[in-house]
Amino acid sequence: MISDKMTEALNRQINAELYSAYLYLSMSSAAAASDYNGAANWFMIQAQEEVSHAQKIYNYVFSRDKRVLLEAIDKPPADFDSLKQMLEETLAHEQKVTAMIADLADLAQDERDHATYGFLQWFIDEQVEEEESVRDILAQVKIAGDKGPGIYMIDKNLGQRVFTPPSEEE
DSSP, X not given: OXXXXXXHHHHHHHHHHHHHHHHHHHHHHHHHHTTOHHHHHHHHHXXXXXXXXXXXXXXXXXXXXXXXXXXXOOOOOOOOSOHHHHHHXXXXXXXXXXXXXXXXXXXXXXXXXXXXXXXXXXXXXXXXXXXXXXXXXXXXXXXXXXXXXXXXXXXXXXXXOOOOOOOTTX
């Protein structure tokens, strides 16, 4: 059984994951409007991942015989100056999410909630991967610059990304 405090924190995380999906949908739209169709695809896949993260937490809360209470989702920004700015904001956002997941893990430890702590390990590992991926793409964009053949190739590569939902065992 998880505490009400832990349940409330997990519910806040569901909201944060859904906000992340909104943010990445907004970035996908902005990228497409700037003819970065590969980046639009990458951000769309990122949004799908965030929804799957919210669903994973949602299912966990129910599996622990608790209730999910959904709150309003904040409106994300819609205008971005460049692909580089979108990626910089993505990295900053993922770092914020990493801190939120760490806070959840700390709370689970404080409450001696071993099941939730174990559940959160997947998210801790996922955040390491998320930050690394964005950092790598951002480094490429910084080298290529905002325009020209380099950014074209990066955009083309971003278009190759496909969504792979996490397995139930993860």
